[in-house]
Amino acid sequence: MSFLGQLYGRAPALLTDLYQLTMAYAHWHYGSGEREAVFHLFFREAPFNNGFAIACGIETAVEYVTRLSFSDADIDYLSTLKDNAGDALFEADFLAYLRDLRFTGDIDAVPEGTAVFAHQPMLRVRAPIIQAQLLESALLNIMNFPTLVATKAARIAHAAGDDPVLDFGLRKAQGIDGGVSAARAAYIGGCAGTSNVLAGQLFGIPVSGTHAHGWVMAFDDEIDAFDAYAAALPDNCIFLVDTYDTLEGIDNAIRAGHRLRERGHEMAGIRLDSGDLSELSKTARRMLDAAGFPEAKIAASSSLDEKVVAELKREGAPIVLWGVGTRLTTAQPDAALDGVYKLAAIRNDAGQWSYRMKLSDTPGKLTRPGVHQVRRFLEDGLPVADLLFDAAAANTAWAGTHGEHCHAFEPDAPHIDLLVPAVRAGAPAGAAPPLADVRAHAREQFACFAARSDYPALIDRYLEESTHALRDWLAHRGERAVEPANEA
Amino acid sequence: MSFLGQLYGRAPALLTDLYQLTMAYAHWHYGSGEREAVFHLFFREAPFNNGFAIACGIETAVEYVTRLSFSDADIDYLSTLKDNAGDALFEADFLAYLRDLRFTGDIDAVPEGTAVFAHQPMLRVRAPIIQAQLLESALLNIMNFPTLVATKAARIAHAAGDDPVLDFGLRKAQGIDGGVSAARAAYIGGCAGTSNVLAGQLFGIPVSGTHAHGWVMAFDDEIDAFDAYAAALPDNCIFLVDTYDTLEGIDNAIRAGHRLRERGHEMAGIRLDSGDLSELSKTARRMLDAAGFPEAKIAASSSLDEKVVAELKREGAPIVLWGVGTRLTTAQPDAALDGVYKLAAIRNDAGQWSYRMKLSDTPGKLTRPGVHQVRRFLEDGLPVADLLFDAAAANTAWAGTHGEHCHAFEPDAPHIDLLVPAVRAGAPAGAAPPLADVRAHAREQFACFAARSDYPALIDRYLEESTHALRDWLAHRGERAVEPANEA
Numbered sequence: 021m022s023f024l025g026q027l028y029g030r031a032p033a034l035l036t037d038l039y040q041l042t043m044a045y046a047h048w049h050y051g052s053g054e055r056e057a058v059f060h061l062f063f064r065e066a067p068f069n070n071g072f073a074i075a076c077g078i079e080t081a082v083e084y085v086t087r088l089s090f091s092d093a094d095i096d097y098l099s100t101l102k103d104n105a106g107d108a109l110f111e112a113d114f115l116a117y118l119r120d121l122r123f124t125g126d127i128d129a130v131p132e133g134t135a136v137f138a139h140q141p142m143l144r145v146r147a148p149i150i151q152a153q154l155l156e157s158a159l160l161n162i163m164n165f166p167t168l169v170a171t172k173a174a175r176i177a178h179a180a181g182d183d184p185v186l187d188f189g190l191r192k193a194q195g196i197d198g199g200v201s202a203a204r205a206a207y208i209g210g211c212a213g214t215s216n217v218l219a220g221q222l223f224g225i226p227v228s229g230t231h232a233h234g235w236v237m238a239f240d241d242e243i244d245a246f247d248a249y250a251a252a253l254p255d256n257c258i259f260l261v262d263t264y265d266t267l268e269g270i271d272n273a274i275r276a277g278h279r280l281r282e283r284g285h286e287m288a289g290i291r292l293d294s295g296d297l298s299e300l301s302k303t304a305r306r307m308l309d310a311a312g313f314p315e316a317k318i319a320a321s322s323s324l325d326e327k328v329v330a331e332l333k334r335e336g337a338p339i340v341l342w343g344v345g346t347r348l349t350t351a352q353p354d355a356a357l358d359g360v361y362k363l364a365a366i367r368n369d370a371g372q373w374s375y376r377m378k379l380s381d382t383p384g385k386l387t388r389p390g391v392h393q394v395r396r397f398l399e400d401g402l403p404v405a406d407l408l409f410d411a412a413a414a415n416t417a418w419a420g421t422h423g424e425h426c427h428a429f430e431p432d433a434p435h436i437d438l439l440v441p442a443v444r445a446g447a448p449a450g451a452a453p454p455l456a457d458v459r460a461h462a463r464e465q466f467a468c469f470a471a472r473s474d475y476p477a478l479i480d481r482y483l484e485e486s487t488h489a490l491r492d493w494l495a496h497r498g499e500r501a502v503e504p505a506n507e508a
Numbered sequence: 509m510s511f512l513g514q515l516y517g518r519a520p521a522l523l524t525d526l527y528q529l530t531m532a533y534a535h536w537h538y539g540s541g542e543r544e545a546v547f548h549l550f551f552r553e554a555p556f557n558n559g560f561a562i563a564c565g566i567e568t569a570v571e572y573v574t575r576l577s578f579s580d581a582d583i584d585y586l587s588t589l590k591d592n593a594g595d596a597l598f599e600a601d602f603l604a605y606l607r608d609l610r611f612t613g614d615i616d617a618v619p620e621g622t623a624v625f626a627h628q629p630m631l632r633v634r635a636p637i638i639q640a641q642l643l644e645s646a647l648l649n650i651m652n653f654p655t656l657v658a659t660k661a662a663r664i665a666h667a668a669g670d671d672p673v674l675d676f677g678l679r680k681a682q683g684i685d686g687g688v689s690a691a692r693a694a695y696i697g698g699c700a701g702t703s704n705v706l707a708g709q710l711f712g713i714p715v716s717g718t719h720a721h722g723w724v725m726a727f728d729d730e731i732d733a734f735d736a737y738a739a740a741l742p743d744n745c746i747f748l749v750d751t752y753d754t755l756e757g758i759d760n761a762i763r764a765g766h767r768l769r770e771r772g773h774e775m776a777g778i779r780l781d782s783g784d785l786s787e788l789s790k791t792a793r794r795m796l797d798a799a800g801f802p803e804a805k806i807a808a809s810s811s812l813d814e815k816v817v818a819e820l821k822r823e824g825a826p827i828v829l830w831g832v833g834t835r836l837t838t839a840q841p842d843a844a845l846d847g848v849y850k851l852a853a854i855r856n857d858a859g860q861w862s863y864r865m866k867l868s869d870t871p872g873k874l875t876r877p878g879v880h881q882v883r884r885f886l887e888d889g890l891p892v893a894d895l896l897f898d899a900a901a902a903n904t905a906w907a908g909t910h911g912e913h914c915h916a917f918e919p920d921a922p923h924i925d926l927l928v929p930a931v932r933a934g935a936p937a938g939a940a941p942p943l944a945d946v947r948a949h950a951r952e953q954f955a956c957f958a959a960r961s962d963y964p965a966l967i968d969r970y971l972e973e974s975t976h977a978l979r980d981w982l983a984h985r986g987e988r989a990v991e992p993a994n995e996a
Contacts, residue, residue: 024684027516028515028516028517028684029516029517032684032706034705034706034708034709035678035684035687035705035706036678036704036705036706037676037678037679037703037704037705037717038703038705038708038715038716038717039703039717039718039719039720040717040720041705041717042717042718042719042737042740042741042744043719043720043722043723043737045740045741046719046723046736046737046739046740046741047726048740049736049739049740050736050739050740052726052727052736055726057726059722093709094709097705097708097709098705101708101715103741103743103744104743104744104776105743105773107743109741109744149726153720153722153723153726156679156720156722157678157679157703160678160679160680161678161679161680161681161683161684161686161687162683164679164680165680165681165682165683165686188525190523190524190525190645190648190649191525191644191645191648191649191652191847192648192649192652192653192844192845193649193653193682193686194653194681194682194683194685194686194689194690194837195649195650195653195682195683195685195686195688195689196512196516196520196523196649196685197682197683197684197685197686198649198653198681198682198683198685198686199523199649200683201682201683202682215525215526215527215645216524216525217522217523217524217525217526217529217585217586218520218522218523218524220522220526220585220589221522221581221582221585227526227589228526229525229526229527229528229529229530230527230530231527231530231531231534232527232528232531232641232644233850233851233866234531234547234641234644234849234850234851235531235534235641237850237851237854237864237865237866238535238540238543238545238637238641238851238854238864239540240862248534248537248538248540249530249531249534251534251537251538252530252533252534252536252537252538253530253533253534253591253597255591255592255593255595256530256591256592256597263866263867264866264867264982264983265867265983285593288592294868294869294870294873295869346843346844349682349844350838350843350844351843352843352844353841353843355834355838355839355840355841355843356680356834356837356838356840357680359679361722362721362722362725363721363722363725363726366725366726374728376725376726377725378721378725378751379751379752379753380782381782381783382782385782494752495752495753
């Protein structure tokens with residue numbers, strides 16, 4: 021039992037926008053619901069100008085899809101909905117159909133933690149259109165936010181180098197789930213742990229924390245507060261020193277640290293939560309060293325993000341433990357991933373793929389038809405280029421463009437295909453990897469691609485040509501929909 | 509059973525930052541846990557430069573606090589945590605204490621939907637400090653985000669005037685809870701409904717929706733898609749017209765509308781989801797009117813927020829239905845409310861209140877000691893000024909300053925006190941009001957204060973004086989903590 025099972029005890033089928041249900045009803049009514057369709061879940065622009073994102077939420081998406089079913093209570097609720105004329109919105113026969121509906125299709129997904137670029141599918145759903153369309157809202161809800169936060173966490177962890185970064189964002193998250201899913205995504209992205217105890221319980225993420233300003237304020241004097249804390253938790257002492265006056269707080273921490281040492285314990289460190297972190301951390305380091313506490317760590321936790329961490333590193337701030345809250349959990353300044361879920365192909369009456377795309381005046385919003393796969397070519401085991409191609413078409417060009425450059429490939433050159441089976445005929449294609457493995461994969465992926473701002477994430481020439489042909493047809497309606505030259 | 513009960517089936521006690529538990533343990537160990545303390549939950553800066561916020565999340569906060577208990581599984585998990593020396597972080601006797609812990613204190617809160625200003629408590633907790641401190645993370649998680657979204661929704665609804673605004677944000681929310689709590693807060697703030705079916709089921713919020721681009725793309729021609737939808741849902745037709753070419757889409761909607769009319773139904777309207785909404789909506793209005801559909805509504809849903817809606821209104825765009833997604837649910841550009849939960853008073857050994865405050869170089873971050881209440885003075889039933897004062901001190905000045913102006917009041921002049929009993933001795937002080945009543949209250953509050961950018965939200969002079977006295981004492985340590993001159 022995974023995320024949804026542990027947190028909610030179910031995968032709520034009504035986690036959807038109403039229009040998914042009205043479309044399902046209209047497909048059912050029209051008789052078009054069983055036509056096989058392909059949808060891609062992808063983003064059009066990487067967040068934070070990062071170039072790529074760390075795909076996250078896959079395990080939860082698989083859990084949702086494979087557990088999906090409408091309960092009697094769900095059906096009862098849907099039966100109460102009215103249309104604009106005051107009549108029942110849905111026929112009873114459709115609701116009976118929904119009651120028995122299960123996902124029976126296939127999903128291919130990138131392994132959780134994989135670096136993905138714009139237009140590359142993180143998930144590809146192939147199922148009767150009534151099912152595939154119905155999943156849109158839930159899959160986007162489950163994937164968009166974790167992918168955003170995993171990417172943000174990876175950026176912050178990258179800026180912090182080998183220092184541990186901790187997620188402190190619970191209090192600013194969108195409810196319990198927001199806090200828990202942010203903690204999970206942040207851990208995958210590279211955080212070393214979280215303050216969120218529920219996330220620790222559910223996922224085994226390391227939890228950490230010592231005390232807040234409220235602890236110090238509960239005592240008449242700061243030193244009394246430190247001593248009292250140390251009496252209870254002598255091996256968990258990171259003293260928060262900025263409740264009143266930070267330099268005096270560091271002095272008090274040193275006094276408490278000496279008394280701890282007399283009792284055979286070591287102060288773990290101090291935490292700065294306000295002020296000029298660069299100056300204060302340098303002063304604190306000097307004071308701690310001079311007092312005989314060279315091993316005491318300096319933690320910081322004030323409105324941090326990757327830019328602030330990088331700047332403090334540049335300034336030589338001797339901070340070695342980073343607590344990140346609001347700007348991680350709300351992923352400022354972006355706050356949302358622009359992930360979308362778009363129909364790309366549907367079987368025609370003859371059972372062949374008929375390609376579909378959304379037109380837009382904004383070139384970046386134009387969707388590409390086909391049944392996509394991403395081939396990541398390797399040299400000496402390291403990625404050299406990605407190629408998005410149509411896996412259902414035989415005449416892939418194995419060549420694409422990226423800026424000024426054109427790249428061509430031998431299709432059998434060393435490579436991996438990013439999309440791998442996640443769901444087959446409605447059942448999980450395998451067990452999800454342990455969270456620690458996902459995290460290690462994400463760390464390796466981020467490190468690999470963060471240094472490659474010119475990495476060529478290409479789109480196959482044939483795919484671009486079929487896109488242009490379909491766009492022209494849609495614009496001029498001169499001929500029928502484009503079908504692939506050969507079908508896989 | 510309310511939010512948490514319906515969504516999670518419980519109020520998870522581990523919804524907290526670890527440091528709340530280590531502080532609780534240290535209080536338990538030191539013997540200071542039973543001293544009565546007062547904490548205030550407030551924000552220091554209103555979001556969106558709005559001047560005030562719409563308080564939201566109160567009902568859920570009360571539910572959380574009054575249901576709080578640690579399960580055996582929670583205790584088992586906590587028993588596995590280790591300190592830096594590898595020993596158990598918590599003693600078994602403390603865990604046994606936690607197992608039996610229930611909240612026994614009092615909470616006063618503003619009625620949900622009330623307009624609150626910076627430094628005014630939305631919640632005031634009075635309880636043994638071990639309990640009151642333990643609630644911090646959960647209360648902030650439960651209050652911060654809904655208050656932010658209710659305020660954002662109120663701003664958008666205000667910009668839209670009498671037009672309905674619908675929440676379409678599920679796909680960008682932080683998980684299931686993020687989507688559901690955003691829908692609830694958005695409804696309280698003034699949205700007319702949501703696309704989120706789960707929120708409709710749980711809270712009775714009106715749900716709405718018709719179809720997406722994916723519906724149109726599933727058919728060979730747009731007109732076939734509209735006709736097929738209309739066949740199934742003739743009284744729920746708002747045709748999305750921008751899948752390919754918007755003007756052609758409007759033409760197709762009109763054709764489908766005529767056929768609907770022949771069958772005795774009326775097209776409800778069309779929806780624009782991209783492009784120049786001002787120009788397109790005016791063109792669409794002319795086309796619909798000319799074709800005999802003056803009653804067909806024009807809906808819009810493309811990256812909308814209060815600024816875009818207001819600008820479209822100024823330009824005379826004939827849009828009458830607004831679907832708001834990302835910028836509502838993620839409350840861009842702020843993304844988080846800076847709500848905090850701060851200790852303000854604790855009983856001394858003699859049982860008297862001893863006042864506490866957090867110092868900071870940033871004046872806005874300085875906290876005010878006392879047991880706060882907010883008196884909202886009225887004239888002819890309308891608010892004229894708020895006064896934050898210390899309800900535990902008898903010598904309130906009943907006067908405060910606001911910018912250049914000084915205001916003095918007769919304490920018995922017509923007024924309401926904003927904080928009212930929410931929890932007494934650990935039990936709910938009354939039933940939560942129906943959601944529709946909360947929404948009506950919030951609408952009335954927003955309308956009242958939105959027009960009053962100079963509204964005087966004052967802080968009592970005595971409270972400022974005691975704050976200054978305590979700050980001076982903390983800075984100079986020349987005397988003991990400030991105690992109130994008289995205690996209520």
